[in-house]
Amino acid sequence: MLKIPDIKVPVVEIPFRKNIRLFIKREDLIHPEISGNKYWKLFHNVNNYLAENPQNPLLMTFGGAYSNHIAALSALGKIHNIKTVGIIRGNELEYRWKENPTLRFASENGMHFCFVSREDYRDKDALSEKLKNEFPKALIIPEGGTNLAAVEGIRNMLNSDTQDFDYLCAAVGTGGTVAGISKFAENHQKVIGFKVVDDDSLHSRVSELSGKENFTLIDAHFGGYGKISDENIAFINAFSREFGLQLEPVYTGKMMRKLFQLVEEGYFPQNSKVLAFHTGGLQGIAGANEMLKKQNRAVIEKGVSS
Structure with missing residues (x-):
């Protein structure tokens, strides 16, 4: 049976030149192969x-x-x-x-x-x-x-290390992760889901699974689910070089790109503490790069992921 891993998942600050503090919780480190959420x-x-x-x-x-x-x-x-x-x-x-x-x-x-x-x-x-x-x-x-049992499991991504943040952020595909975060967030916390798929039914699905309305869903699919633009590749590579942290192109890369845009636009009140969850998925980079090479495009650079 699966056990609670004997690992303290680090929460890493991303140095940012704006009036907020931005952190990433490294759920991708929870297990080398059964990754993240x-x-x-x-x-x-x-x-x-x-x-x-x-x-x-x-x-x-x-x-x-x-x-x-x-x-x-x-x-x-x-x-x-x-x-x-x-x-x-x-x-x-x-x-x-x-x-x-x-x-x-x-x-x-x-x-x-x-x-x-x-x-x-x-x-x-x-x-x-x-x-x-x-x-x-x-x-x-x-x-x-994604189902009710999955939502209960996501509770384990929230603990004493996440309680003091004003905003909790996660990429959204089928909705289970952000539903779990919404359901078990502290009362003062606002939850933002970054939709990497263009699916209008996600809000009702998340609401049904969570039982709360403390979340906002924001489009972050940048052309469609699984679509990898040159701009996204450039962002992921720049992020890796500057912060020493690997993102992948389907979920976390798009979430962080959109999150940075929101910060630049002044979406978050001054002095907000914002936490994004790294939900893993780094295994997908190999397949993405094979596709990109066949198209003679820039690839995702191998960065530091631990």
Whole structure:
């Protein structure tokens, strides 16, 4: 079963020449392979399932070709000797998945794949129902790991080190992380979710999972989910060189770029203390760079991540 890691996650100040104090909580250091928020999203989901002592446990979930969630679940399966299956978006990948660093990693961890068309993938409720009928004793985890059990797990990202901040910030994909932060934030804290996907349903989803309205969602997709612009690459590389901290291009890079813009625009009151959560996902840089090289574009430089 997953345990509370024996590590004190550092909170690092980012020196800033404005009238606020900006910090990053390094959840990416929580585990070398089950990284950041993925660890906490899986924490109760998997532990509750294993507490039932299922025979031949099986973990199944959904994800795209570069999914951090797929990578994390495969690593968990290898570490705990549990079978895992990934339902992968895009049946065109079936015969060329070995070209993909994330899927290679997941396969090396023992994960089996089921590739489905993008059209079929959109109806994950129907897919889940089909899987439940075929594998009634399996744990079927939603895309991104987001559900009520995941929200409870995110509670572990908040502790005495986070209580004094005025603002808590996180990237938003499926909404589970920012919902957990919202639910367990202190009463005086305001929560900002940086949407890296253009999804108008996210506010209602986060509100339902959190039960609170202490959060604001701000667009930070910069062209769409998974889209990596030259401007984003330049920002990530400049951030790494100046602050010695590695960001990735899908979540944390876009969050921090938009956060810097908000600071420049005077979004935060003077003397505010702002905390951003580094939710991991650095495994995705290899795949991003392979794509960028094929396009003869600048790549993400390997920075300091610990």
